[in-house]
Amino acid sequence: xxxxxxxxxxxxxxxxxxxxxxxxxxxxxxxxxxxxxxxxxxxxxxxxxxxxxxxxxxxxxxxxxxxxxxxxxxxxxxxxxxxxxxxxxxxxxxxxxxxxxxxxxxxxxxxxxxxxxxxxxxxxxxxxxxxxxxxxxxxxxxxxxxxxxxxxxxxxxxxxxxxxxxxxxxxxxxxxxxxxxxxxxxxxxxxxxxxxxxxxxxxxxxxxxxxxxxxxxxxxxxxxxxxxxxxxxxxxxxxxxxxxxxxxxxxxxxxxxxxxxxxxxxxxxxxxxxxxxxxxxxxxxxxxxxxxxxxxxxxxxxxxxxxxxxxxxxxxxxxxxxxxxxxxxxxxxxxxxxxxxxxxxxxxxxxxxxxxxxxxxxxxxxxxxxxxxxxxxxxxxxxxxxxxxxxxxxxxxxxxxxxxxxxxxxxxxxxxxxxxxxxxxxxxxxxxxxxxxxxxxxxxxxxxxxxxxxxxxxxxxxxxxxxxxxxxxxxxxxxxxxxxxxxxxxx
Numbered sequence: 001x002x003x004x005x006x007x008x009x010x011x012x013x014x015x016x017x018x019x020x021x022x023x024x025x026x027x028x029x030x031x032x033x034x035x036x037x038x039x040x041x042x043x044x045x046x047x048x049x050x051x052x053x054x055x056x057x058x059x060x061x062x063x064x065x066x067x068x069x070x071x072x073x074x075x076x077x078x079x080x081x082x083x084x085x086x087x088x089x090x091x092x093x094x095x096x097x098x099x100x101x102x103x104x105x106x107x108x109x110x111x112x113x114x115x116x117x118x119x120x121x122x123x124x125x126x127x128x129x130x131x132x133x134x135x136x137x138x139x140x141x142x143x144x145x146x147x148x149x150x151x152x153x154x155x156x157x158x159x160x161x162x163x164x165x166x167x168x169x170x171x172x173x174x175x176x177x178x179x180x181x182x183x184x185x186x187x188x189x190x191x192x193x194x195x196x197x198x199x200x201x202x203x204x205x206x207x208x209x210x211x212x213x214x215x216x217x218x219x220x221x222x223x224x225x226x227x228x229x230x231x232x233x234x235x236x237x238x239x240x241x242x243x244x245x246x247x248x249x250x251x252x253x254x255x256x257x258x259x260x261x262x263x264x265x266x267x268x269x270x271x272x273x274x275x276x277x278x279x280x281x282x283x284x285x286x287x288x289x290x291x292x293x294x295x296x297x298x299x300x301x302x303x304x305x306x307x308x309x310x311x312x313x314x315x316x317x318x319x320x321x322x323x324x325x326x327x328x329x330x331x332x333x334x335x336x337x338x339x340x341x342x343x344x345x346x347x348x349x350x351x352x353x354x355x356x357x358x359x360x361x362x363x364x365x366x367x368x369x370x371x372x373x374x375x376x377x378x379x380x381x382x383x384x385x386x387x388x389x390x391x392x393x394x395x396x397x398x399x400x401x402x403x404x405x406x407x408x409x410x411x412x413x414x415x416x417x418x419x420x421x422x423x424x425x426x427x428x429x430x431x432x433x434x435x436x437x438x439x440x441x442x443x444x445x446x447x448x449x450x451x452x453x454x455x456x457x458x459x460x461x462x463x464x465x466x467x468x469x470x471x472x473x474x475x476x477x478x479x480x481x482x483x484x485x486x487x488x489x490x491x
Contacts, residue, residue, distance in 0.1 A: 048078040048079060048098045048099075049076070049077065049078065049079070050079070050115065050116055050133045050134060050135065051066040051068070051079045051134045051135065052064075052066045052079065052081065052096065052114045052115055052116075052134075052135040053113065053114045053115075053116070053134065053135030053136040053137040053138060053375075054066075054137045054138070055093055055106055055107070055110075055114070055137075055138050055140065056137060056138070056139045056140065057089075057139075057140060057142045057143070057144050057147075058139070058140060058141055058142055058143050058144075058172075058373060059143070059144060060139075061085070061144050062084050062085075063083065063084070063085055063089045063093050063140070063142075064081060064082070064083050064093055064095075064096075064107065065081075065082055065084070066079040066080070066081060066082070066135075067079065067080055067081075067082050078098075079098070080098065080186060081095065081096045081097070081098070081107075081182075081186060082183060083095065083181075083182045083183050086181050086182075086183065087179035087180055087181045087182070088147065088148070088151060088179070089142065089147065090105070090176075090179050090180060090181075090182050091105070091174050091175065091176035091179065091206045091207070091208055092105055092106060092140070092142060092171070092174040092206075092306075092371055093105050093106050093107065093140075093182075094106055094107040094108060094182075094307075094310075095107055095182035095185060095186065096108075096111075096114075097185070097186050099186075100189075104307065104310060105206070105306070105307070105310070106138065106140065106305075106306070106371060106372070108307045109305055109306050109307050110138050110305070110372060110375075113135065113136045113138055113375045113383065113384070114135045114136065114138060115135050116133055116134055116135040116136065134378055136375050136376060136377045136378075136383055137375070137376045137377075137378075138372055138375055139372075139373045139374050139375075139376060140171075140371050140372060140373060141165075141170035141171050141172065141370065141371055141372070141373045142171065142172065142173065142174070142371070143172045143173065143484075143485065143488050145484045145485075145487070145488045146163050146172045146173040146457075146481060146484045146485045146488060147172075147173040147174075147175065148484070149173070149480045149481045149483070149484035149485075150163065150173045150175035150461075150477070150480075150481050151175055151177070152480070153461070153476065153477040153480040153481060154175065154177045154461075154463070154477060156177065156178075157177065157463050157464075157466065158177055158178060158201070158207075158463070158464045158465065159177055159207065159461070159462045159463040159464050160175055160176050160177070160207035160208045160211065160350040160460075160461075160462055161173060161174075161175040161208075161350070161459065161460070161461045161462075161477060161478075161481055162174055162175075162208050162350045162351050162353075162354040162459070162460050163354070163457055163458070163459045163481050163482075163485055164354050164355070164357075164358045164369055164457070164458045164459075165456060165457060165458075166357075166358035166359070166361035166362040166367065166449060166455050166456075166457070166458045167362060167367070167388065167455075167456070168367055168387075168388025169358075169367035169368050169369045169370050169388050169389070169391075170369075170370065170373070170388070171304075171369055171370065171371045172457065172485055173481060173485075174206075174208045174209075174351075174371070175208065176205070176206050176207040176208050176211075177207070178201050178203045179203060180195050180203040180204065206310055207349075207350065207462075207464075208349065208350045208351050209302065209304070209306065209310055209311040209312070209349055209351050210310055210311065210312055210349065211349060211350070211464075212312065212317070212320065212324070212347035212348070212349070213347065213348055213349070213350070213433065213443045213445075213462055213464065214342065214343065214346055214347065214348075214433035214434075214435065214443055215342040215346055215348045215353060215431055215433060215445060216341075216342045216343070216431030216432050216433030216434075216442070216443065216445055216470065217272045217274075217277075217341060217342055217415075217429065217430060217431040217432065217433075217445075217470070218342060218353055218356075218429050218430070218431035218445045218446070218447045218460075218470075219339075219340075219341065219342030219346060219348075219431070220269060220272065220277050220340070220341060220342060220429060221356055221357070221360065221403070221407070221429050221447065222292060222293060222296060222298075222356060223277050223280055223281055223284075223289070223340045223341075224265070224269055224277075224280075224403055224406065225292060225296075225359075225360070225394065225395050225399065225400075225403055226284055226288055226289060226291075226292035227265065227280050227284060228395070228399040228402050228403055229292070229364075229394075229395035229396055229399040230284065230288055230292075232283065232284060233265055233280065234265070234402070235264065235265050235266040235402050235405070235406055236264050236265070236266065237264065237265045238262050238263065238264060239262065239263070239264070239265055239268055239276045239279055239280060240261070240262045240275070240276065240279055241254065241259075241260045241261065241262065241263060241267075241268050241273035241275050241276035241279075242259055242260075242261055242262075242275060243257055243258065243259040243275065244259075244275075245275045245278070245279070247278050247282070247335065247337035247338065248335045248337060248338070252274055252275055252278055252337065252338070252341075253274065253275075254273055254274045254275055255272065255274070255432070255469075258271070258273070260273055260276075265280070265406075266406050266409060269406045269407070269409070269410060269414075269429070270406065270409040270410050270413060270414035270415075271414050271415065272410075272414070272415050272429075272430065274341045277340045277341045278337035278338065278340050278341055279337070280340055281336045281337055281339055281340025281341075282336055282337050282340070284340075285336070286329050286330045286331075286334060286336050287329075287330055289329045289336060289339060289340070290328050290329035290330050292394070292395075293315065293329055295366075295392060295393075295394040295395070296352075296355065296356055296359060296366065296394055297314070297352060297355055297366065297391070298313070298314050298315040298348075298352065299313055299314075299315045299326060299328065300313050301313055302349075302351050302352065302355070302369060303368045303369065303391055304351065304368075304369050304370065304371065305370050305371055305372050305386070306371060311349075311351075312349060313326065314346075314347065314348035314349050314352035314353075315327075315328075315329075315346070315347070315348075316328070316329055316331065316333075316334055316339065316344065316345045316346055316347075317345055317346075317347050318333060318345065320347070324347070327345070333345070342431060342433065343433070343434070350460045350461070350462055351369065351460070353445070353447050353460040353462075354369075354447065354458055354459060354460035355369065356447060356460075357428075357429075357447040357448055357449050357458040357459065357460060358449070358458035359394045359395075359400070360400050360403050360404055360407065360427070360449070361404065361427070361449035361455035361458045362400075362455070363397040363400045363401070364393060364394050364395040364396055364397050364399060364400035365390055365393055365394070366390070366391045366392055366393075366394050367388050367389065367390060367391060368388075368389045368390070368391040370386050372384075372386050373385070373386060374386065404427050404449075404452065404455075405427075405452075407427035407428055407429055407448065407449075408425055408426070408427045408452045410427070410428055410429055410430070411425075411426045411427060411428050411448065412425075415430040415469075415470075415471045416428045416429065416430045416446065416448070416471050416475055417471070417475075418471050418472050418475035418476050418479070419446055419448060419471075419475035419476065419478050419479045419482075420479070421450060421479060421482060421483055421486075424450045424451045424452075424482075424486060425450070425451055425452035425453070426448055426449070426450045426451075426452060426479075426482065427448055427449050427450070427452050427455070428446055428447060428448025428449070428475070428478065429446070429447055429448065430445065430446055430469070430470035430471040430474070430475060431443075431444070431445030431446070431447075431470045431474075432444055432445070432468075432469045432470045433445065435465060440467045441465050441466065441467065442465075442466065442467070442468070442469075442470075443462055443463070443464050443465065444462065444463045444464075444466060444468055444469065444470040444473040444474045445460070445461070445462050445470045445474050446459070446460075446461050446470055446471070446474035446475045446477065446478040447459065447460045447461075447478075448478055448482070449482075450482045450486060451486070456485065456486060457481075457482050457485035457486060459478045459481050459482055459485075460478075461474045461477040461478040461481065462474060463477070
C-alpha cells in the first residue's frame with residue numbers, strides 16, 4: 001500500500017471514529033438532554049403514538065389510562081391520557097399532556113416505565129417480535145378507602161393529608177385541597193392557564209410536598225425525641241412550664257395562659273406547654289436540635305419517588321416564597337426556644353410531619369416513603385418491585401417507645417382527645433400555628449399513628465389559614481383517615 005492510500009485510509013478511519021463518538025454522545029450519553037430539548041418533537045410524536053401504561057391504585061383501581069383517537073385527516077392513531085377518578089388523585093398521579101409535552105407527579109417521575117422506554121430483556125424481546133409497543137403499568141401504594149377518607153374529612157377546606165404505613169414507607173394517601181381536573185386541563189388549555197393564575201388558592205401546588213406550613217406544637221415531637229434520645233431527659237424529668245417566661249428577650253405564653261409550673265416532660269407534652277419545650281430546646285442547644293432535625297429529614301428533599309421539582313425541604317428559612325433561604329438551626333438568626341415549639345422561622349410540609357409520626361411509630365426507624373409498589377408489563381411480568389427500605393435510624397427503640405407512650409397520653413387525656421378511635425389506642429400530637437393573631441388565623445395540625453402498639457398507619461393532617469385549634473379541627477380528620485386505613489388493613 002503506497003503512502004497516499006495509507007493517508008486516505010487513516011483519514012477515513014479517523015472520520016469514522018469521530019462519527020461513532022459523536023453519535024454515541026448524542027444518542028446514548030446525552031440522550032436525556034436531547035429528549036428534554038424543547039425543539040425536539042420526536043419524543044412528543046412517539047408519546048402520542050405509543051399507549052402509556054396505566055397507573056393503578058393498590059387495589060387495582062385505574063387512576064390513569066390512555067385512550068386511542070384516530071385522525072380522519074392523517075389516518076393515524078394518537079393516544080390521549082384520561083383520569084377516571086378526576087381530581088381525587090391528581091396530587092400524587094399528576095398528569096401527562098402529550099400535545100404540550102407537560103408532565104407532573106408520577107406521570108413524570110415514572111415516565112420511562114409508563115412510556116415503555118425502560119424495559120427488562122424478556123419484555124423487550126416480546127415487543128420486538130410482536131411489534132406491539134406499549135408502556136408498562138405502574139401500581140401504586142395508594143389505598144382508595146384511605147384517600148377518599150382524607151378528601152371527605154377535609155370537606156373542601158384548604159389543606160392536606162398524608163398517610164403512611166410506618167413499617168415500610170408506603171404512601172397510603174396523599175391529599176391536597178383544592179385540587180384540579182387533569183381531564184379538563186388536557187381538553188382545555190385556557191383552564192390550565194387559569195389554574196396557573198390562581199395565586200390565592202394555588203390548586204397546582206401539591207400541598208403535601210410543596211407547601212410551607214408553620215408546624216406549631218406538632219414539632220414538639222421532634223424536640224421530645226431529641227430530649228429523650230440524647231439522654232438529657234426522661235419522661236419523668238422535671239421542667240419549668242411557668243407562663244410568661246422570657247426567651248430571646250420576648251415573653252412566651254402558654255395556650256390560654258395556663259401555668260402548670262414545674263412538672264414532668266410527660267405532662268408538658270400531653271398538655272402542650274410552650275414554655276417547657278422552649279426550656280428543653282434551650283437546654284439541648286442549637287447543635288443538638290440541628291442534629292435530630294437532620295436525622296428526621298429536615299433540610300433536604302424527601303426521599304420520595306416523585307419529581308424533585310414538586311418537593312421542598314422542611315426546616316428553618318429566612319423569609320418566605322421565592323426569596324426564602326434555608327438556614328441550619330445553628331444559625332445566629334434562629335431563636336432556639338421558639339424553634340423548640342414549632343414557631344420561629346420553621347416551614348414544613350405535611351409529608352415531612354407524617355415522616356416524623358411514622359418514625360416514632362416504627363420504633364425510631366424512618367423508612368423511605370414511596371408511592372410505587374411495582375411496575376408490571378402487558379403480560380403480567382413484574383419489571384420492578386419497590387420494597388420497604390430504611391432511610392435512617394433517627395432514635396433508639398427505647399426513646400421511641402417512651403415517646404410513643406407519651407403521645408398516647410396526648411390522645412387519652414390531653415389536647416388530642418378528638419382523634420381517639422373506638423377499639424384502638426392512638427398516639428398523636430396537636431398543633432395550632434399562629435399566622436395572624438389579630439384575626440385569629442392559624443394553621444391547624446394533627447400528627448399521629450394507630451394502633452399505639454404495633455402501629456400500621458401514621459398520619460399528618462393540616463387545615464390552613466383558619467380559626468380554631470388543631471385538636472378539635474385537625475384531630476377528627478386524622479381520626480377518619482386512620483380508621484379507614486385500619487379497616488382496610490384488616491381485610
